[in-house]
Amino acid sequence: MDIIINSLYTKKDVFIREMVSNASDALDKVRFVSIANPEYLGNTPEMEVKIDFDDAEKTISITDTGIGMTKAELVKNLGTVAKSGTTAFLESMGQGENMSLIGQFGVGFYSAFLVANKVQVTSKSNDDEQYIWTSTADSKFSIDKDPRGDTLGRGTRVTLFMKDDATDYIEQEKLMNLVKKYSEFINYPISMYISKEISEEVPIEEPTDGVEKVEGEEGDDVEIKDEGEDDVSSEDTEDEKIREAEYRRDAANPKAAPTKTVKRQSWEWDIINNVKAIWMREKKDITEREYNSFYKTITKDVDNPIAYTHFSAEGEIEFKAILYIPSAASFDLYDNYYGQSSALKLYVRRVLISEDFEDLMPKYLNFIKGVVDSDDLPLNVSREQLQQLKMLKVMSKKLIRKTLDMIRELVQEDEEESEEETDSEEEEEKEVKADDEDAEKEDVEENEEEEDDEKITYMKFWKSFGKSIKLGVIEDTSNRMKLAKLLRYYSTNDPSKLTSLDDYISRMKDDQDTILYLPGDSKASILQSPILEAYTSRGYEVLILDDPVDEYTTQHLTEYEKRKVKSIAKMDVNLLNTKDKAEKKKMMKLKAMYLMTLKWCAGHSKEKFGAEGCQLSQKLNKAPLFVFTSEYGYSAQMEKI
DSSP states (O other): OHHHHHHHOSOTTHHHHHHHHHHHHHHHHHHHHHHHOGGGGTTOOOOOEEEEEETTTTEEEEEEOSOOOOHHHIIIIISSTTOOHHHHHHHHHTOTTTOOOOOOSSOGGGGGGGTEEEEEEEEEOTTSOOEEEEEOSSSOEEEEEOTTOSSSSSEEEEEEEEOGGGGGGGSHHHHHHHHHHHHTTOSSOEEEEEEEEEEEEEEOOOOOTTEEEEEOTTSOEEEEEOTTOOOOOHHHHHHHHHHHHHHHHHHHOGGGOOEEEEEEEEEEEEEOOOSOOGGGSOGGGOOHHHHHHHHHHHHOOSSOOSEEEEEEEOSSSOEEEEEEEOSSOOTTTTTTGGGOOOOEEEEETTEEEESSOTTSSOGGGTTOEEEEEESSOOBOTTSSSBOOHHHHHHHHHHHHHHHHHHHHHHHHHHHHHHHHHHHHHHHHHHHOOOGGGHHHHHHHHHHHHHHHHHHOHHHHHHHHHHHHHHHHHHHOSTTHHHHHTTOOEEETTEEEEEEOHHHHHHTOOTTOOEEEEEEOSOHHHHHTOTTHHHHHHTTOOOEEEOSTTHHHHHHHOOEETTEEEEETTBTTOOOOOTTOHHHHHHHHHHHHHTHHHHHHHHHHHHHHHOOOOOOOOSSOSSOSOOOOBOTTSOOHHHHHO
C-alpha cells in the first residue's frame, strides 16, 4: 500500500482534495437517488460537507451527509484496493455517460495514508446500521458495529490520525487554504469548525481587598477597615478617596459603569466555499462586476482585467472556460520565460486538478489567467496527470483561438474609438472661429492626447504584453499570420505613434513591394542612422525596430500579405529602380568611374576588418560610408546581441 500511494501522488496536499471529492460524490449519489425517491433523504435533508480537527488527538475529520455505505459496501469498496464504489454506482444506475461523478478508480481514498498512519471511517446507510471501518494501511482492516448507535443519520465520517511529520496540516489556516485551493467550487457547502477571536465589553470588577462596603442610612457607602490594618500615607489615602468617588458615581449611575475589552476564543461552523463557479452559469446572467470580482478572487490581483471571455466548447471534448487578460504584466513574466507554466487553473467537475498545466496554453500566452473546467476529461488514477493528449491538443487549440479573438476585439474597439475621435475632432475644427482661440485649443488637444492613452485599451495591452505577441510569431507557426496582425511598431511616418503592418501597407508607395524596417538600440539612435535619410527623402516609410527581440521576429516573419519583410541595412535591399534605364545607365558609369577606388577599398577593408567587399550604394545621401550586412548575415544589432 505504501509503495502504491507514494508512487501515485507527488504532493501530500492532495489528500484533502480526494477526501472532499469523495464526499461530493457521496452527496451526488444521494441527490440522484432522491430525485426518484424524495423520501430517501428522511430526517437528514441537508446536503453538506463538514470538516473539523483536534489538536490534542492529532486528527482531521471530514463528514458528509451523502449516501453512506453498508457493512458489505465498506468491505467491498474500502477493503479492496482500487475498487471504485462510484463506478459500481454508475453501472447500477445505467447513467455512466451523464453523471458528473469524480471518483472512478477507487484509489483516491487511500491518499489519506500519505499523511495518516490510521484511518477510521464511520458510515451510515439507509439500508443498514452504522459501522466503523478502521485500518492502518497494513494488510488488515476491521469493521465493527458502532456502539454509539446512529449518530450520523445518513452519510460518512472519515477521521485521519495524522503522522508525526504531517501534524502541520492540523493548523487551521493551512487546512482552510487547502480546502479553498482544491475544492472551492464544489457544488455543496463545505463548513469548517474554526476558532475565532471575539472582542467583548465586560464591566470592571471593584477591588475588595482590605475594604468592605456597606450602605449607610443615607445610602452612602461606608468603609470599614479590617482589624490590624496599618495606617497608610496621605498620598495613598488621597488615591483611595479618588477611587471611592468613582465607585460612588458609578453606583449612582449604573449605565456609566466602567467596562474593559476582553478577547475570547469562540468555536463555530463557517462556510469556506462562498465563491461559486460562475463559469457554470449563463453569460447573460453574469454582470461585469461579478466577472471582475471572480478574477480578483482567483488571481489575488487588485486591479480589474483589461478584457475577459467566457465560452463553452462542444464537439470532441466539452468544457467551459473564462479567460482574462491582466491589467499589467507580472514583474517576472520574462525573467524565466521557458521555465514558467500556464497560469490557467484546470478543473474537472469543479475539482482543481492543476494550477500549472503546461499543455493548455503555449508559453507566449502564459500571462492569460482564468479557469478551464471539463466534465468529461479523462483522468488517470492519481488525477495529477491527464490521458489522451489528442483531447488536450483540441482543448489547447480552442483556448488559443478564443484568446486571440479576445485580443483582436481590443484592436477593433480601439479602431472604432479612433474613428469616432476623428469625426468629433473634425466637427470641433469647424466650430473654431477666432485665431485667438488657437492657444487654448492646443492645450485642450494635449489634454485629450493624455486621456486617449487611458482610453485605448489595446495600446495598454501592447505596452504590457507586446513582447509576448512577438514571441508568439516566432514560436506559433499555425497562428503566425493572426499574431502578425497584432504587431505594432513605430515608423518614420510618425515616430510618436505605433502602427500596424496593415496600416503600413495602406501607406506604401505604388512602386514598393517590400515592408522596410531598420533595427537598432533605441528609437532615437535609429532615427539618426545615415541610411534612413535616403529612404525618407524619397517618401519610403521605414519601421523602427528598437526591441532586441524584433529581429528574431522578422527572421520568422519573412513575408506578410504577399510582401517581403526586409531590413534596409541588408545589401539585397536597394533604392535602384531596375525598370528605369536612365538610372541603370547612370549607375554603370559611376561604377566605372570609381572602379580603382572600389578595388582598393575592398582589399583594404577585407584585410583590416574582414569585410566581404565594397561597392557603390544609393542608400546614402550625405554620409560617405556605411557598413551593410549581406542578405543572410547578422546585422550589427544582432552581432551585439
